[in-house]
Amino acid sequence: MYYEDKTFIDILNAPSIVRRITFEHVDFSVNILKDLISEGLHGRNMLEKYKGIKDKIPHALNRLSEEAIRSEPMAAGEKLEDFLFKDD
Numbered sequence: 001m002y003y004e005d006k007t008f009i010d011i012l013n014a015p016s017i018v019r020r021i022t023f024e025h026v027d028f029s030v031n032i033l034k035d036l037i038s039e040g041l042h043g044r045n046m047l048e049k050y051k052g053i054k055d056k057i058p059h060a061l062n063r064l065s066e067e068a069i070r071s072e073p074m075a076a077g078e079k080l081e082d083f084l085f086k087d088d
Contacts, residue, residue: 028057 074083
């Protein structure tokens with residue numbers, strides 16, 4: 001399932017609102033290249049590793065999205081710090 005296939009349903013105490021989710025385009029190219037340079041890679045080795053990492057990003061983002069959908073939502077009135085660190 002791709003991001004474009006997602007719909008957000010916001011259920012309030014009144015009628016439901018159904019709208020398509022819009023996603024911001026995120027480009028990790030600079031971050032990937034910085035990491036590869038810091039590893040001392042260059043030339044063809046850098047290119048091959050870059051392509052491998054870049055190809056995995058959509059799948060990783062989909063996994064994060066699915067995990068977020070399955071996770072417990074933050075309760076009304078709950079402090080963000082308590083929500084984020086309740087397992088610690």
